[in-house]
Amino acid sequence: MSVGLVIVSHSAKLAEGVCELAAQMAADVRLAAAGGTDDGGIGTSLEKIQAGIAETDQGDGAVLLTDLGSAVMTAEMAMEFLDPEQQERVRMANAPLVEGAVAAAVSAQTGKSLAEVLSAAESAGASY
Amino acid sequence: MSVGLVIVSHSAKLAEGVCELAAQMAADVRLAAAGGTDDGGIGTSLEKIQAGIAETDQGDGAVLLTDLGSAVMTAEMAMEFLDPEQQERVRMANAPLVEGAVAAAVSAQTGKSLAEVLSAAESAGASY
Amino acid sequence: MELDAAWADRWMHDSARVIAENRQRLTTLDREIGDADHGENMERGFSAIVEKLDTDGTPDTPGAVFKTAAMTLMSKVGGAAGPLYGTAFLRAATAAGDSGALGPAELVAVLTAARDGIVARGKAEVGDKTMIDAWTPAVDAAATAQAADSTPAGILIAAANAAEAGLAGTEPLVARKGRASYLGERSAGHLDPGAASTALILQSAVRAAEAAA
Amino acid sequence: MELDAAWADRWMHDSARVIAENRQRLTTLDREIGDADHGENMERGFSAIVEKLDTDGTPDTPGAVFKTAAMTLMSKVGGAAGPLYGTAFLRAATAAGDSGALGPAELVAVLTAARDGIVARGKAEVGDKTMIDAWTPAVDAAATAQAADSTPAGILIAAANAAEAGLAGTEPLVARKGRASYLGERSAGHLDPGAASTALILQSAVRAAEAAA
Numbered sequence: 001m002s003v004g005l006v007i008v009s010h011s012a013k014l015a016e017g018v019c020e021l022a023a024q025m026a027a028d029v030r031l032a033a034a035g036g037t038d039d040g041g042i043g044t045s046l047e048k049i050q051a052g053i054a055e056t057d058q059g060d061g062a063v064l065l066t067d068l069g070s071a072v073m074t075a076e077m078a079m080e081f082l083d084p085e086q087q088e089r090v091r092m093a094n095a096p097l098v099e100g101a102v103a104a105a106v107s108a109q110t111g112k113s114l115a116e117v118l119s120a121a122e123s124a125g126a127s128y
Numbered sequence: 129m130s131v132g133l134v135i136v137s138h139s140a141k142l143a144e145g146v147c148e149l150a151a152q153m154a155a156d157v158r159l160a161a162a163g164g165t166d167d168g169g170i171g172t173s174l175e176k177i178q179a180g181i182a183e184t185d186q187g188d189g190a191v192l193l194t195d196l197g198s199a200v201m202t203a204e205m206a207m208e209f210l211d212p213e214q215q216e217r218v219r220m221a222n223a224p225l226v227e228g229a230v231a232a233a234v235s236a237q238t239g240k241s242l243a244e245v246l247s248a249a250e251s252a253g254a255s256y
Numbered sequence: 257m258e259l260d261a262a263w264a265d266r267w268m269h270d271s272a273r274v275i276a277e278n279r280q281r282l283t284t285l286d287r288e289i290g291d292a293d294h295g296e297n298m299e300r301g302f303s304a305i306v307e308k309l310d311t312d313g314t315p316d317t318p319g320a321v322f323k324t325a326a327m328t329l330m331s332k333v334g335g336a337a338g339p340l341y342g343t344a345f346l347r348a349a350t351a352a353g354d355s356g357a358l359g360p361a362e363l364v365a366v367l368t369a370a371r372d373g374i375v376a377r378g379k380a381e382v383g384d385k386t387m388i389d390a391w392t393p394a395v396d397a398a399a400t401a402q403a404a405d406s407t408p409a410g411i412l413i414a415a416a417n418a419a420e421a422g423l424a425g426t427e428p429l430v431a432r433k434g435r436a437s438y439l440g441e442r443s444a445g446h447l448d449p450g451a452a453s454t455a456l457i458l459q460s461a462v463r464a465a466e467a468a469a
Numbered sequence: 470m471e472l473d474a475a476w477a478d479r480w481m482h483d484s485a486r487v488i489a490e491n492r493q494r495l496t497t498l499d500r501e502i503g504d505a506d507h508g509e510n511m512e513r514g515f516s517a518i519v520e521k522l523d524t525d526g527t528p529d530t531p532g533a534v535f536k537t538a539a540m541t542l543m544s545k546v547g548g549a550a551g552p553l554y555g556t557a558f559l560r561a562a563t564a565a566g567d568s569g570a571l572g573p574a575e576l577v578a579v580l581t582a583a584r585d586g587i588v589a590r591g592k593a594e595v596g597d598k599t600m601i602d603a604w605t606p607a608v609d610a611a612a613t614a615q616a617a618d619s620t621p622a623g624i625l626i627a628a629a630n631a632a633e634a635g636l637a638g639t640e641p642l643v644a645r646k647g648r649a650s651y652l653g654e655r656s657a658g659h660l661d662p663g664a665a666s667t668a669l670i671l672q673s674a675v676r677a678a679e680a681a682a
């Protein structure tokens with residue numbers, strides 16, 4: 001098993017594209033695309049994020065990556081609604097979406113811990 | 129007129145999603161999605177990047193944003209093939225793709241210069 | 257007049273109506289300094305609240321109405337306003353507790369909790385050109401009115417008037433939170449859409465209270 | 470034996486053949502430390518070169534063959550190998566100029582220019598676990614062989630053997646460029662796919678020269 005990733009974006013295509021890209025180097029990592037509103041518009045969906053967490057966290061935890069500020073807020077809400085036990089293994093990365101997702105996916109693929117995957121995502125931001 | 133943006137990605141969906149997101153706050157900015165290979169696979173396409181530059185640079189210049197390192201190399205090649213006059217107004221941003229694209233798009237929408245749009249993209253990277 | 261569950265239900269219905277009427281205006285404000293969807297976002301959220309209340313029947317307490325509003329806004333809005341107003345109503349529900357009708361002190365506690373929820377969620381301060389610039393003056397005015405022994409309706413009027421003034425005050429500000437902050441100096445000279453919807457919603461609370469008077 | 474346009478044409482055909490034969494192997498290497506597409510990328514590129522040469526006919530000079538290879542690789546490969554080998558062959562074409570057949574010094578200049586093109590494009594240094602770890606020993610060995618008055622075929626053999634040794638040397642390295650660098654320490658213990666394709670291509674150059682002997 002490994003840490004999973006939830007890609008939270010305002011655009012369904014963007015979230016799917018990030019998963020597509022990250023999957024290239026992380027064939028065994030669970031990646032969930034939580035993009036767009038429930039009715040397919042541009043925006044974020046609490047329900048999609050919750051489903052993404054449920055799908056990707058199979059016990060080793062999940063890292064959430066977000067695009068804009070309102071995605072961060074919706075993702076935070078989803079995290080607050082988790083039961084306390086699961087809350088401990090679901091983290092939001094303060095990282096650039098695409099670059100953080102690729103770095104985190106590779107880290108998860110090599111079996112790294114939640115803290116290591118999170119830090120892989122967050123240090124991806126520094127390489128500019 | 130304004131500075132245009134070319135979104136260079138290994139994934140067609142990712143490039144389109146970034147354009148969708150950036151267009152929300154930049155209705156008048158020319159945004160080109162140059163994602164995926166010519167035959168629809170994961171990878172970058174010199175031709176799509178060249179077409180994206182041609183489409184977005186209408187005299188005020190264009191900024192290229194990229195996902196991974198090989199996208200950077202393909203984009204650099206596309207820039208080298210431009211005629212010298214156009215070369216002067218086409219720039220690659222050293223910025224996180226999504227965050228840089230949104231910041232650059234908003235900057236272009238408000239009529240900023242090529243240098244300002246580039247710097248908006250590049251300082252988006254710093255906010256982590 | 258009592259700030260009971262029926263009042264809270266009327267508040268939500270009146271909000272849905274005025275937001276629908278002002279959809280275009282809110283979206284136009286958001287076009288200037290955002291992504292032109294605040295009207296649609298808010299209408300989607302409040303029409304879903306009304307639908308839920310109409311289908312399930314009015315809950316027993318104001319707190320339960322706020323809880324319904326919170327959950328609905330969180331899942332339906334799709335923009336920043338969803339988690340922000342959602343958290344506001346969730347905190348308001350907690351502050352209202354099981355009370356069947358809110359007294360003056362409870363009302364101030366509810367408004368304060370709502371504002372604090374928005375701050376907890378969005379980390380905005382007064383002057384950042386957000387809905388907080390309507391909420392914080394509203395909460396302060398409510399507390400002042402309550403200290404002066406106003407009725408609940410009087411407290412709501414004070415809050416709504418202060419929110420309206422707060423909205424007007426957002427015009428010269430440079431945004432430091434939310435999408436508008438991408439615009440930097442260019443965000444000055446426009447009203448904040450979220451502050452505008454806040455003023456509308458607080459005016460609805462007044463009308464809902466007056467309807468029962 | 471002459472390193473003329475016919476040689477360059479045979480070189481490209483032989484490369485296409487061995488790359489197709491080694492597609493699986495290159496992709497397996499890339500699966501370990503990359504994205505499992507180097508075999509497909511290279512086969513797509515070289516089969517397109519061959520198609521172009523067969524359709525248009527062999528150009529007049531080695532330089533023109535390299536130019537065709539460069540343009541085709543740049544537009545068809547889709548991965549890092551595209552701009553890297555594309556730039557290599559473009560610089561090789563420039564170094565070859567209008568020469569009808571490459572003498573020993575020209576051959577070394579062509580190989581050096583190719584390697585320098587890859588460095589200019591990818592900024593890798595020896596030891597970064599990339600194709601440069603095959604190219605730089607190859608160029609050095611070619612220069613040494615030429616200084617010792619080797620024939621063009623001898624120079625190519627020296628280059629190919631050094632590339633093969635360079636490939637083997639990538640195994641313990643930790644990648645500092647390209648996708649494999651994402652893996653950090655975990656990239657050690659695997660051969661670099663691009664160094665493997667480089668060794669194959671330089672061996673093809675030898676065979677193409679021997680075929681004319």
Ligand SMILES: Nc1ncnc2c1ncn2[C@@H]1O[C@H](COP(=O)(O)OP(=O)(O)O)[C@@H](O)[C@H]1O
Pocket residue numbers: 070286290291293294297298334335336337338340374377378379380385386387388433434435448449450451
């Ligand atoms: N961090 C924040 N804190 C408080 N209010 C905020 C924050 N971010 C945005 N807002 C409010 O949300 C409003 C925009 O809401 P909306 O258009 O629905 O969301 P979005 O920006 O996601 O499209 C802004 O006008 C502002 O009042």
Ligand SMILES: Nc1ncnc2c1ncn2[C@@H]1O[C@H](COP(=O)(O)OP(=O)(O)O)[C@@H](O)[C@H]1O
Pocket residue numbers: 198499503504506507510511547548549550551553587590591592593598599600601646647648661662663664
């Ligand atoms: N910056 C670079 N400099 C030199 N060679 C590189 C660089 N980046 C990648 N490579 C080479 O490219 C090879 C991978 O090629 P390929 O799989 O076609 O590209 P991609 O990584 O885009 O999928 C690597 O094995 C390495 O030899």
Ligand SMILES: [Mg+2]
Pocket residue numbers: 286290291292293294335
């Ligand atoms: Mg909006």
Ligand SMILES: [Mg+2]
Pocket residue numbers: 042043291293334335336
């Ligand atoms: Mg929005």
Ligand SMILES: [Mg+2]
Pocket residue numbers: 499503504505506507548
């Ligand atoms: Mg590869």
Ligand SMILES: [Mg+2]
Pocket residue numbers: 170171504506547548549
């Ligand atoms: Mg690839």
